[in-house]
Amino acid sequence: MKGKSIRYAAVWLMLLSLLFGGVANAATVVQQSSSYVFIDVKTTYWANEAIESMASQGIITGNPDGTFKPEAPITREQLAKLITLTFGLDLVEAEEPTFSDVYPSSWAYKYVESSKDYLTGYFPMKGKPFFDPQAKATREDVAVALVRAMGLATEGVDADSALRWKFNDYSDISPQLAQEVAVAVDKKLIQGFPDGSFKPNAPINRASVATLLYRVLKSSYTNASKDVQLDVQVPAKVSDATLKITGKVNADAKVYINEEEVENNNGSFAEAISLDAGEKVYDFVFKAVLPNGRSKTVTKQVSFETTGPKLTVQAPETANQPSVNITGKVTDSSDTYPTVTINDKSVYVSYGGTWNADVTLKEGVNKLVITATNKNGKTAVVEKQITLSLGGPELVLDTTPETVNKSTITLSGKVTDKNDSSPKVYMNDQLISSYGTFSKDVTLKEGENVFAFKATNRLGKSSAVVTKKIIFTVGGPELTLDLIPDTSSTKTITFSGKATDKNDNYPKIYLNDQLISSYGTFNKDVTLKEGENVFRFKAVNSLGKSSEVITKTITFAIGGPELTIDFVPETSSSTTLTLTGKATDKNDNYPKIYLNDQLISSYGSFNKDVTLKEGDNVFTFKAVNSLGKSSEVITKTVKFEVSAPELKLDYIPETTSSKRLTFTGSASDANDSSPKVYLNDKLISSYGSIYQDVTLTEGDNVFTFKVTNKFGKMITVEKKIVYTPAE
Incomplete structure (x- = not known):
């Protein structure tokens, strides 16, 4: 089929x-x-x-x-x-x-x-x-x-x-x-x-x-087969002997250039091909082949014709010393080592085409002609002009503030000179350096301080005079306080902070006009009074300058203890119950705890056994600290429900041929360790255990067990035994 x-x-x-x-x-x-x-x-x-x-x-x-x-x-x-x-x-x-x-x-x-x-x-x-x-x-x-x-x-x-x-x-x-x-x-x-x-x-x-x-x-249907993609990017005309080819192709296709396979990198390929046959037209055949055999071929022609060298030159337009270094680079796609001359004088060209040369200048305008020539005789020419002007040193001062509040300051800078590696530096006409750089510590007087700097080279040329004015203003310390709360529920609090001063390493610190530190930092415990407490802080340096006064107000509000009661059940079948909990207070480590207005603990925690009465039992808890503040009253109600005893009888047969039997078992009660047991209204045990011999009469024998606890709760169990004597 x-x-x-x-x-x-x-x-x-x-x-x-x-x-x-x-x-x-x-x-x-x-x-x-x-x-x-x-x-x-x-x-x-x-x-x-x-x-x-x-x-x-x-x-x-x-x-x-x-x-x-x-x-x-x-x-x-x-x-x-x-x-x-x-x-x-x-x-x-x-x-x-x-x-x-x-x-x-x-x-x-x-x-x-x-x-x-x-x-x-x-x-x-x-x-x-x-x-x-x-x-x-x-x-x-x-x-x-x-x-x-x-x-x-x-x-x-x-x-x-x-x-x-x-x-x-x-x-x-x-x-x-x-x-x-x-x-x-x-x-x-x-x-x-x-x-x-x-x-x-x-x-x-x-x-x-x-x-x-x-x-x-050829009909109106669209071809749904997997097409071969081959897009090639290649220039039609180049002057570089290295041809760069890129293209797009199916990610799973094999790519060939003139029958040689090249790498397909996830749908892209890139190759550099040397045009080593000289100037001419080169033919390239590109082919992409899918794994299923479908292929596409693209033919490209590239014309290779060399140009002259590419020459770049870096030279200054002006100079202030008689010798200058000229640098540059020459490249040529058809010649690895083209020649370079400056004013017809050969220059050494290193691998990669870079070159440099020292040129001696005369004062005034100097004309330089830089020529690059390749092996084909093609040239590139660059002309430069450099004006030589011999001048004095250049003096640069490091950044200096216009005003300071510190009595000492360091003035620094450097001097450069094209013709002297170690020019001399003067400050207020006094020599401060002979090595081109300087760093000078000076002591300031209060008010305006003027400093004039000048540099001189070995040729007697001087720099321009640089003048700096610095105003010294003596300031007070800066006082910083660590976080201080607006309110507190604890009667003691610790203040801390520090004072810094540019002219005194150890400014003094005052609290409410009393000295609390001579070392620039402080850590001070204070006792609060109930209500508002005002504190004023101030720092003073060795020059007698004060910081701004910082005022802090703290309101001390005495609160009561926090009372936590552990789990209390709403109902209980046991006559006794243990109540536990604790009280915490920020101002009293041992608040007192009351149960139904009676003191049950002076240590902040309690563990109290209570005896329940049948029905609802109401318990009110309260904690009081040493300052007389009370916690909120917590009320708990426990309902005591007395349960009946439990009776467990050992095996009793429904029929027997024995005239005598022994009943055994036990009675238990959650609230009575010795419940009483009755058999046919006769007390047979006051201790909860049962061991009773009975004599049977022929026919039906009915036995009624009753168990009562001290609360009068009772359970009744009835057993029927049929006695048939053996023949």
Whole structure:
């Protein structure tokens, strides 16, 4: 039975190119820059246009001898490979073969597995499906493949009415494929013969396949096969002997430049090619080949013609010393070592084209002509002019403030001179340095201080006089207090802070006009009174200057303790209960705790056993600190519910033939360690345990157990024993 029909709406036209393909792999694709020419396909051949168009797209290939063999039939396995290559299908490496006659060792195995949904297979009633790979592909195979690939709908097609009247060999069409054949004929994807036959099982040759697909390709359908991308960026004309080529390509394609493979870096490639054959026109053939064998070729021509060297020069426009260094760089794409001259005097050029030269100047304007020449005699010329003017030193003072509040200051700077490495420096006409740099500590007087600086070189040239004015203003210390709260609930608080002064390392600190520190820092504990407490801080330096007075006001509000009661149940079945909790207070480590207005603890925590009365038991808690402040009153209510005793009897039979029995067991109660036990209203135990012998009468014997606790709660259990004497 022929295989199931699978339609893919998105890949309908990808089949256009699959049937055009030959059976050669990607390595045998014939590269042509413009068109394909096969020696056995003349321009007058009826399928020439279709064959050459498919070949130019890399869809079909010829044979190594240059032939196409248009009349040769295509086998089913060859058709499977064409489908895989044309669709760009991922090659499937199935662990288990789908068809019994296509083995994993076969060259066609992965192509059949990849394209099996587009081809007709054979599925017998019993046994494994087979493919018949070497059988010739039939017209029926091609028609079905076209319809499936193009995703054409077949539901509701009446193949019998569509084909029976049109083809006299309608009965030869496979019934399970008749709908797809009918759609192919209706869409004019394939036609019958003049004699009224369709010949569904007739082999189809290469020329016919190419023509059928070529017609579909030219129709309004869009090719859904994976296109080969190859975009090359290369200049048409260069003057550099190193040609840089970049391009974009499919990420999974192999890229060749003049038949040499280059690296494909995730869809991009970049190469630098040396044009070492000299000035001429170079031909480059670029080719991209997908894993499925589809390829694209691009041909580019690049014209290489050298230019003169590129010359850059760095030279100052003015100088103040008789010797100056000129630097630059020369590059030439056709000459690694071009020559450089300055005013016809040769200059050494290092590797990479950089050069430098010392030039002696005369005072005034100096004209320099820098010439670079390559091996081809091409030159580049740069002209520079340098004006030499011998001057005095340059004096630079480091930043100096206009006003200070510190009595000492360091004045520094440096002097540079093109003709003297160690010019002398004077301050207020006194020599302070003979080494070009200076750093001078000076003591300031209160008010304005004026300093005049001058530098002199060995040639007697002086710098301009630089004058600095500094005003010394004696200031007071800076006092900084650490965080002080506005309010406090504790009666003691610690003040801390520091005072800094530029003229006194240890300013004194006062609190409310009393000295609290002579070391610039302080840490002072004070006791607060209830209400507002005002504190004034001040710092004084050795020069008698004071800081600003900082005033802080703290309100001391005495609060009561915080009382926490541990869990108290709302109900209890036990006559005794333990109450626990604690009280904390910022001003009293041991607040007192009261229960129902009675003192139960003077240590801030409590653990109190109480005896409950039946019903509601109300407990009020309160804590009081040493200052007489109370916590909020906490009220807890516990309901004591007295439960009945529990009775556990050991096994008592319902029937017996023994005249005497012993009852055993125990009674327990949560609030009474010795509940009383009665048997038929007779006390048999006052200690909770039961051991009682009884004598039975023939027939029914009823025993009633009662247990009572000291609260009068009772439980009753009745047992019935039937006594039948043994015969």
